[in-house]
Amino acid sequence: MFDTELPPLPVSPPPEEVIDCLVEDQPGVAEPVRWSKYVPDGLLADMLAHPPGIDPEHREFEALERVGAWERVIAWAQANQLRQMASFMRSAEVRNAALGASSSQAHDSAVAEVGLMLRVSAGTAAARVGDAWSLCTRLPGTLAALEQGQITLAKARIIDTETANLSAEHTAAVEQQVLARARQQTPGQLRAATRRAVLTADPAAAQKRAEQSRRKRGVRMWPEPDGMATLSAYLPADDAVGVFAVLDEYARHSAVPGDERTVEARRGDALVDLVLNPTGRCSSGTRTARDNADGSIPTTGTPHPAGCRCTCGRCRRGGGVDIRVTIPYTALLGADELPAELAGYGPIPAAVARDLAAGGTWRRILTDPASGRPVDYGTTRYHPPAHLAGLVITRDQTCQFPGCRVPAHRCDLDHGVAYDPATATGPTSDTNLGPKCRRHHQVKQTPGWSVTQHPDGCTTWFTPSGHRYHSQPPPLTDPEPLTTHPTPDPDQPPPF
Numbered sequence: 001m002f003d004t005e006l007p008p009l010p011v012s013p014p015p016e017e018v019i020d021c022l023v024e025d026q027p028g029v030a031e032p033v034r035w036s037k038y039v040p041d042g043l044l045a046d047m048l049a050h051p052p053g054i055d056p057e058h059r060e061f062e063a064l065e066r067v068g069a070w071e072r073v074i075a076w077a078q079a080n081q082l083r084q085m086a087s088f089m090r091s092a093e094v095r096n097a098a099l100g101a102s103s104s105q106a107h108d109s110a111v112a113e114v115g116l117m118l119r120v121s122a123g124t125a126a127a128r129v130g131d132a133w134s135l136c137t138r139l140p141g142t143l144a145a146l147e148q149g150q151i152t153l154a155k156a157r158i159i160d161t162e163t164a165n166l167s168a169e170h171t172a173a174v175e176q177q178v179l180a181r182a183r184q185q186t187p188g189q190l191r192a193a194t195r196r197a198v199l200t201a202d203p204a205a206a207q208k209r210a211e212q213s214r215r216k217r218g219v220r221m222w223p224e225p226d227g228m229a230t231l232s233a234y235l236p237a238d239d240a241v242g243v244f245a246v247l248d249e250y251a252r253h254s255a256v257p258g259d260e261r262t263v264e265a266r267r268g269d270a271l272v273d274l275v276l277n278p279t280g281r282c283s284s285g286t287r288t289a290r291d292n293a294d295g296s297i298p299t300t301g302t303p304h305p306a307g308c309r310c311t312c313g314r315c316r317r318g319g320g321v322d323i324r325v326t327i328p329y330t331a332l333l334g335a336d337e338l339p340a341e342l343a344g345y346g347p348i349p350a351a352v353a354r355d356l357a358a359g360g361t362w363r364r365i366l367t368d369p370a371s372g373r374p375v376d377y378g379t380t381r382y383h384p385p386a387h388l389a390g391l392v393i394t395r396d397q398t399c400q401f402p403g404c405r406v407p408a409h410r411c412d413l414d415h416g417v418a419y420d421p422a423t424a425t426g427p428t429s430d431t432n433l434g435p436k437c438r439r440h441h442q443v444k445q446t447p448g449w450s451v452t453q454h455p456d457g458c459t460t461w462f463t464p465s466g467h468r469y470h471s472q473p474p475p476l477t478d479p480e481p482l483t484t485h486p487t488p489d490p491d492q493p494p495p496f
Contacts, residue, residue: 032058032466036068040076040149044069060465072149079147085114085132134160138168141175150183155190162194165209170201186403196339196347203337207349237345238325238356247271248410326394327353343397343407384413384428392433395473400451400459401440402471411435414444416453431455 032055038044048069054062089110096106115125135143135156142159145151159178163171174197182190199206219233233240250273251266261269327340331350340353384392393408414436419426426432434453436444444451448464458472 032061033065035062035065036072038069038072040069040072045073045077048073058466061467064465064467071152075146075149075152078153079135079143082132082135082143082146085129086136088114089129089133131157131160138171139163139175141172141179145179145182151179152187154187155182155185158187158191159194162191162198165205166198166202170198174198174201186405188405189403192346196341199337199339199347199349203339203349207337207351210349210352236352237342237348238352241342241345246274250274325353325356326397341397343409384433388428388430388433389413391430393435395430395457396435397474398435399437399440400434400453400471401436401443402461402469404437404440406437408435411437412441414441416451416459430457434459 035044035048048066051066089107092110092113093103093106096109097103101109111125111129112122114129115122118125118128120128131153135146139156139160142151142156146153146156159175159182163174166174174194177197178190178194181193185193214236217235219231221229221231223229233243235243244267247267247270248263250270251263254266254270255261259266325340325342325348327350328336328338330336331338331340332354334354337350339347340350342348342353392413396408398404398408399406399411412435413433415426415428416432416434417426419428432453434457443449444461450462452460452462454460456472458470461469461471463469
């Protein structure tokens with residue numbers, strides 16, 4: 001099966017100074033040893049295993065740097081193991097074929113030997129062999145980045161999986177594009193960036209795959225221990241995000257004092273109520289004032305009066321849910337097929353976004369013609385008005401903490417500078433507001449942490465160990481020169 005020659009060592013990944021710009025030491029402080037900057041090899045591993053003395057002033061800083069350095073050494077070791085694994089597979093299959101084994105037998109025999117050496121199951125051995133061969137033959141740049149410790153094996157697998165259906169030409173283009181920022185990104189961010197690049201590289205093929213996958217949608221169930229079962233729904237992304245948003249809205253408004261259920265449990269209860277109890281009967285078994293004395297639901301009247309305190313997830317739901325789709329105007333007009341962004345999911349084909357736009361409501365955001373920035377609103381009140389909140393949520397898309405993927409519409413809108421009308425500080429404006437999920441909002445308020453928000457929406461997070469991390473709002477869509485497309489006539493409606 002693996003009967004091709006292994007390629008020579010691939011070209012080097014992007015230079016260190018391009019992709020390693022996330023961590024910086026604090027200004028004005030004597031430079032400590034930044035172990036995470038070192039190129040990984042056996043010498044670095046030996047130095048980390050037998051570290052020299054540490055300046056007490058930088059003890060925590062260097063300890064964290066060693067954590068980062070070990071991560072790079074692990075990636076270096078994994079890349080070299082993958083090379084050895086691919087080399088063994090090639091030679092072992094040749095040897096097995098010479099002994100009279102068929103192609104599949106030669107491959108299975110070699111995989112079995114790998115499994116025995118690593119003491120792993122047959123399935124795990126096959127998966128690891130697949131990783132080795134794919135990275136060594138199809139994604140040489142990704143393997144080089146792994147060997148340099150620029151990415152982890154988990155990130156390499158993401159690039160492998162997301163490009164599996166591309167041609168060699170498109171795979172090379174996507175690989176080069178996503179590796180430029182892969183080290184700065186979390187696995188979730190890299191997955192979204194790679195999907196976006198794949199959709200851009202071959203929109204027609206991506207749309208065809210989306211249509212084929214849509215036909216496989218369905219709901220499945222399998223039993224679990226202790227009287228439980230798992231119910232799984234494989235749905236188009238826009239449907240799945242919409243269903244989850246409704247369940248989440250019910251869950252967030254169904255808690256009552258003393259309710260010990262987790263938000264996940266409340267989502268599960270809401271799902272059961274909405275599907276099995278469309279007439280409104282509480283899944284908790286609590287009878288309401290409008291229930292009949294025998295427990296049955298009346299045929300007239302409202303089974304759940306205002307103020308019902310049950311915990312079913314139906315009675316105390318809030319307002320409507322907000323599902324956001326961002327699409328380049330050129331793609332909306334049909335001039336190109338640049339991918340759109342579905343909040344809470346990631347990139348989707350332009351055709352899918354146009355279908356959503358045809359049946360939805362679009363809001364126009366006004367900007368300053370000179371700067372292109374959104375108009376500043378509501379600087380004299382604590383709670384931002386709806387249009388300002390919408391601008392900030394649209395700009396940031398996710399929590400401002402570096403790498404966090406919690407959608408902005410589910411975050412707290414935090415004032416970078418504390419709001420104080422008495423001193424006219426901490427304005428409620430787009431330059432001082434930023435979404436932070438509840439976890440990272442609390443982290444920001446922990447002693448030793450501080451956050452600076454810049455006028456363009458970028459933030460700098462200072463940590464107790466002395467590191468600082470930069471985060472910037474991702475582009476709503478991948479930038480593209482406007483001169484490549486004709487300027488649309490504002491008086492003409494979109495061609496839905």
